[in-house]
Amino acid sequence: MATATLVGELVRKHEQQILEQWLAQQQSATSARADLMKERELREQSRDFLQQFTAALQQDSQNTETSAWKPVKDLLANLSRSRATQGFTPAETATFVFSLKQPLFDLLRRESKETDTLAEQNWLMTVLLDKLGLYTTEVYQQNRELVIKRQQEELLELSTPVVELWDNIVALPLIGTLDSARTQVVMENLLQKIVDNEALIAIIDITGVPTVDTLVAQHLLKTVAAARLMGADCIISGMRPQIAQTIVHLGVNLTDVVTKATLADAFAVALQRTGATIVRNAKKEQ
């Protein structure tokens, strides 16, 4: 490990010098974002990273998977996360690590006498820094995926409200495209509400569903069948002319299901079936 300790030793000796060069490098680079981050903050981050990096380098200069590199990785993960929220792009975040290459290589060139050692050390550093740079991108991406996943879940919760319209009548206004995951949530919510409200009739309103293909139609039929097994009748309302045309063209059999053009019509049928009637008040002049 003689070669490994050589670079570690050099970095430790010239830490301050590297830091200054690195900072200058970062600030002159096109990816420097003075609008997003103060110089002082950048200096702090760079100093912390370099300290950890030097410490880890003393222990192991080959493999970033070992425990020696854990503090460095934790630091990078934090940095990547905070930069993601600050509005940096992944490239800009990774440049933070990659820009350390130039001051390091400069140092190596000045200090090492033999070309063989120089090439070897350069290669070693390139591999290490590349790994660390890619790691920041990875963390950045993971963060983004987490955000997307959370938003999807929230959307799912928001998009499936079941409303109680009258005694024993519930309605489920569907908005947006129906996919398998959503249908599952819709179905579970509806069935639970049927139990909670002792509903006899469930109205599924598809006014807000842009298109109905065979898959969506099948999902709807499944929901209707499940509600029926629970002892509640389903009415599908909000059939638009286009949707009626597509369903017939697709050859989907919806004949067993009561369908209505508007929610009002469906509600009237539901009231009639549960034995309630709506009476218009007599006009005053009569």
Next chain:
Amino acid sequence: MERIPILKMGEFLLVTIQVDMHDQLAITLQEDLTQQIVKHRAHGVLIDISSLEIVDSFIGRMIGNIAGMARMLDAETVLVGMKPAVAITLVELGLSLAGVRTALNVEKGMAVLQSSLKGKEFFGRNTEK
């Protein structure tokens, strides 16, 4: 051997499944119930599955079969109290139990049976009186 009790309530038979069904139990129930319907000349069967948490394709089919057999013996069958999870499972298995009447709970199931019986009386059961 365990058996599912079948209770007689007037013209109806009440079957309450309180344990998780296994295959042998379902077959026994099918035999017992058909015999009891004939013996008591029952005109309605109410099967309460509100305690049933797990169904597989066999049990699902058996429930459908039992209802079909009861109907052939001139007893209207109402399946009550199915849990949402069970309903979803049955639908996913492709068993929508067409032809079996369903209700949310025992009370509503009884109302369904009574109203169907009234219809029958009108069409001739009582003409022999």
